[in-house]
Amino acid sequence: MSLELKNVEKKIGLETHIYPTNLKLQKNTINILLGSTLAGKTTLMQIMAGLDKPTSGEIWFNNENVTGMKVQKRNVSMVYQQFINYPNFTVYDNIASPLKITGVSSDETKQRVGKVAELLKLSGMLNKKPNELSGGQQQRTALARALVKDSDLILLDEPLANLDFKLREELREELPKLFENRDCIVVYATTEPSEALLLGGNTATLQEGKIIQYGKTLDTYNKPNSLVSAQVFSDPPMNIAQIKKSGDQCSFLQNDIQWKTRLNIKDGEYKVGIRPHNITTYKEGNNTLEIKGKVLISEISGSESLIHFTNGNLNWVSLSNGVFQKNVGDEMNLYMNTDEFVYFDQNERLVSNG
Amino acid sequence: MNKTVNQKAWFFVIPVFVLVAFNAIIPLMTVVNYAFQETFGNNVFMWEGTRWFKQIMLSERFHASLGRQFLFTFIILFIQIPLGIAIALTMPKEGLGVPVCLVLMSMPLLIPWNVVGAMWNIFALPDIGFLGHSLNALGFDYNFTQQIGDAWFTTILMDVWHWTSLVVLLSYAGLRSIQPAYYQAAEIDGASRWAVFTKIELPKMKKVLTIAILLRFMDSFMIYTEPFVLTGGGPGNATAFLSIDLVKMALGQFDLGPAAAMSLIYFFIVLLVCWVFYTLMMRNEGKS
Numbered sequence: 001m002s003l004e005l006k007n008v009e010k011k012i013g014l015e016t017h018i019y020p021t022n023l024k025l026q027k028n029t030i031n032i033l034l035g036s037t038l039a040g041k042t043t044l045m046q047i048m049a050g051l052d053k054p055t056s057g058e059i060w061f062n063n064e065n066v067t068g069m070k071v072q073k074r075n076v077s078m079v080y081q082q083f084i085n086y087p088n089f090t091v092y093d094n095i096a097s098p099l100k101i102t103g104v105s106s107d108e109t110k111q112r113v114g115k116v117a118e119l120l121k122l123s124g125m126l127n128k129k130p131n132e133l134s135g136g137q138q139q140r141t142a143l144a145r146a147l148v149k150d151s152d153l154i155l156l157d158e159p160l161a162n163l164d165f166k167l168r169e170e171l172r173e174e175l176p177k178l179f180e181n182r183d184c185i186v187v188y189a190t191t192e193p194s195e196a197l198l199l200g201g202n203t204a205t206l207q208e209g210k211i212i213q214y215g216k217t218l219d220t221y222n223k224p225n226s227l228v229s230a231q232v233f234s235d236p237p238m239n240i241a242q243i244k245k246s247g248d249q250c251s252f253l254q255n256d257i258q259w260k261t262r263l264n265i266k267d268g269e270y271k272v273g274i275r276p277h278n279i280t281t282y283k284e285g286n287n288t289l290e291i292k293g294k295v296l297i298s299e300i301s302g303s304e305s306l307i308h309f310t311n312g313n314l315n316w317v318s319l320s321n322g323v324f325q326k327n328v329g330d331e332m333n334l335y336m337n338t339d340e341f342v343y344f345d346q347n348e349r350l351v352s353n354g
Numbered sequence: 355m356n357k358t359v360n361q362k363a364w365f366f367v368i369p370v371f372v373l374v375a376f377n378a379i380i381p382l383m384t385v386v387n388y389a390f391q392e393t394f395g396n397n398v399f400m401w402e403g404t405r406w407f408k409q410i411m412l413s414e415r416f417h418a419s420l421g422r423q424f425l426f427t428f429i430i431l432f433i434q435i436p437l438g439i440a441i442a443l444t445m446p447k448e449g450l451g452v453p454v455c456l457v458l459m460s461m462p463l464l465i466p467w468n469v470v471g472a473m474w475n476i477f478a479l480p481d482i483g484f485l486g487h488s489l490n491a492l493g494f495d496y497n498f499t500q501q502i503g504d505a506w507f508t509t510i511l512m513d514v515w516h517w518t519s520l521v522v523l524l525s526y527a528g529l530r531s532i533q534p535a536y537y538q539a540a541e542i543d544g545a546s547r548w549a550v551f552t553k554i555e556l557p558k559m560k561k562v563l564t565i566a567i568l569l570r571f572m573d574s575f576m577i578y579t580e581p582f583v584l585t586g587g588g589p590g591n592a593t594a595f596l597s598i599d600l601v602k603m604a605l606g607q608f609d610l611g612p613a614a615a616m617s618l619i620y621f622f623i624v625l626l627v628c629w630v631f632y633t634l635m636m637r638n639e640g641k642s
Contacts, residue, residue: 080535083633087557101544311639 001062003153003185004046008057010043010209017043019210025185030176030201032217033189039206041189045114045155046130047078048187061152067186074153077146080159083138085130085145091117092126095144116148119178147178154179156188160195168203172198177253197221202309203230227348230273236306238342239274254312259289259338263352270351273342279318279334280305281326289336291316298326309334388614406615416616418591419599420623426506426595427574429514430513434570435563437514438521443551445526456526459519469550471583474512478584502592505585509593512580517573521566528562529555562637568628575624596620 003025010018012146018040025031033041046052047059050071058067067073077098085094092113099109115121120140130138139159143205147155160168163201176199179186188199190312194205196217204214205228211218211230224230230238242253246267251258279291293309300323307318307326318334326332343351386523389406391399408498410416445455465473480486480497489496532555540550556563578597581587587594587602600620604613 046538049534049542051541071542076542078539078542080539082533082535084533084535088553088555097545098543 001152001183001185002060004060005048006058006060008044008047008059010040010047010052010054017209018047018054023204023211023212023214025187025202027185028183030179030188030199032196032199032201032203033187033206034191034193034196034203035189035206036191038208039274040209040233041206043155043209044206045078045157045187045189048153048163049073049078049155051078061259067127075149075151076153076155077149077151078155079139079142079146079157079159082160083130083135083142083162085138085141087130089135089318090127090129091122091141094130094141095122095126095148098145098149112148113144116144119147120144132168135163136171138188139163143178147182150182150184152184154182154184154186156186156192158189161191175199191235191296193221196233203233207232222291223350224273224342225350227271227273227344230342234273234275236276236317236319239276239279239314240274241274241314243270243272243343244268245270252312255291257289257291261338263343263345265351269346271344271346271348273337273344274343276306276317276319277314278337278340280320281305281318281319281324281332281334286337287337289338291334291336293318293332293334295326295328295330295332297328300325307332308332309335385617388610389618391611393610402611406611407619408553409414410612410616410619413612415599419594419596422594423575423596426577427512427571429510430517430574431567431570433514434518435567436523438518438566439559439563441518442521442525442529443555444521447530451523456523462519465516467579468583470512470516471580472526473582474508474515475584478508491546500589503587505589505593509581509584512584513574513577516580517570521570524562524566525559528559532558542594564632568632571623571631572628575627598626 005021005023007022008018008027009016009019010019012150021044033044035041043052047054050059050066050069050073053068058065060066062076086097087161089097095113095117098111099112104112113126114123115307117126120143122137122140122144123132123136130141133141139162143159146156160172163171172195173325174197186201188195190196200217202215203217205212205220207228212232213225216344220229221233224233225242227238243250244253248260248273249258249260250263291311293307293311295307295309296315297308298305299308303321303323305320305322305324309318309332316334345351387399390402390404390558392402393399394441441459446452461471462495467578475483477496478486480490480499486496486498495501496504498504504601536554537550538557540554546635578601581593581595582601584599585593591599597620600613600616603609
């Protein structure tokens with residue numbers, strides 16, 4: 001089983017929504033489309049599902065050309081950002097609705113709905129209507145509808161985006177388990193890098209209608225092929241600084257901080273990308289390179305603390321574990337891990353990392 | 355924190371009280387005043403208790419006009435609501451067609467009511483009106499000033515022409531508020547067009563439809579100007595709906611007592627029907 005996009009392009013009027021794209025998704029994989037709003041994730045999914053036709057290019061499923069085939073004839077299910085359920089149906093009837101239309105016997109329906117309801121912790125509320133449920137339960141119902149069908153292709157379009165923080169965390173942890181042992185291809189669109197890392201599988205980074213990089217999630221994260229891909233896969237955004245390399249010595253153009261590198265590249269000027277969590281307020285492990293900073297903003301996010309600071313004429317972001325607050329204008333030392341630096345050339349292509 | 359009691363806030367509410375008193379309570383109390391008393395000239399009143407109410411409730415004339423009123427309202431709701439939904443479903447969802455359709459739909463709503471009546475009167479006149487003359491030319495014996503059926507037909511047609519747009523506009527707004535994802539989800543399920551209508555569109559339109567039905571009920575139940583100009587309540591009393599009958603009684607015969615009692619009964623019927631209908635429609639809403 002595989003899903004293949006061959007030179008798929010989507011234009012609406014003069015505007016290009018998806019630039020010619022090639023992508024091959026394999027059986028039993030979770031594939032994450034990672035990109036900001038309007039990157040083309042939804043459009044790409046709708047083309048994959050057959051809800052929308054590409055302007056040019058072909059979609060192949062199991063070595064069969066399915067371009068332009070109606071979505072009803074394909075075995076596809078989809079979950080949306082909004083909680084989409086039939087408003088007048090009970091949870092049970094909602095989950096059973098895809099089975100009823102395809103004419104599955106009532107005994108089998110009962111058994112399959114029961115099973116998937118248990119998986120999604122909906123067993124106790126099968127007789128309720130969607131508007132009597134919390135947002136999390138409504139989305140669980142929508143997920144159950146998608147899973148009950150045993151589709152070949154399950155598309156999830158930012159399913160957690162409309163949930164509040166607690167419910168999102170809760171459902172997010174259950175997600176990988178839901179897709180285990182399923183004979184299908186899962187495509188999952190999200191704007192959040194942490195969701196991609198949690199789900200594993202493969203990740204495609206998207207920007208402005210282009211797939212920048214596709215590969216195993218960890219590889220895409222650790223070896224971004226370009227600055228754009230690294231930025232898409234970094235939240236908060238990566239710090240970027242101009243550096244100069246000569247011999248085994250590197251230094252920022254902004255200041256006189258120097259470090260040694262094992263990089264085997266030509267001497268010259270490069271850009272370095274540093275993820276915020278590789279700059280911490282305390283010396284720890286390999287975080288040893290010292291940088292002085294003046295605090296701009298200090299904020300707390302979950303159990304982590306973000307410090308925005310200036311050094312030279314650049315703004316930097318650091319992310320440290322623990323909850324603490326710094327006063328605006330404080331001078332402080334921060335520590336960077338040079339092993340995790342990602343080096344790009346002046347065209348913003350990856351040179352090397354480490 | 356301790357809350358201090360400060361009754362001065364009531365001063366802010368006083369203007370509203372005064373306003374409501376002048377435009378609603380005082381006129382209404384005048385009617386109540388008439389309903390319980392016999393009125394003579396020179397501001398002489400005599401207490402009559404519930405006599406006028408009994409008289410109205412037992413009057414065949416009232417029963418007949420109330421019956422006509424319910425029949426009329428029922429017929430126009432039965433036509434306008436489904437027709438309005440049907441038209442809203444066929445309206446374009448994007449492009450230049452949207453403003454064009456919306457403007458065309460709003461036209462009948464913008465015409466003053468007595469003009470609507472006058473327009474339809476001339477339009478339907480059997481000798482010179484386009485509708486009346488054409489129907490007669492086609493072999494129908496049509497004359498709304500003489501024949502009861504024709505008078506009803508014309509009145510209903512006029513009301514449908516005048517007010518269906520309101521239902522269309524409300525339904526259209528309801529339809530447009532349904533997120534496209536619902537349609538996609540139904541498409542993925544392989545649901546039929548009919549299933550999409552009954553399982554998604556209708557439930558999602560429930561609230562605006564409730565409003566549409568309520569508005570159309572109230573307006574049609576209190577209809578006066580258009581049939582007054584079109585048929586004057588005739589032929590005979592055939593299209594004398596409640597308000598036409600009421601005005602005849604109050605200003606034609608100057609029976610102020612019974613007319614006041616009738617207006618109060620009229621008012622309570624409208625209130626009661628609206629309340630019952632709204633409660634029934636909304637009984638499953640909002641308990642989440």
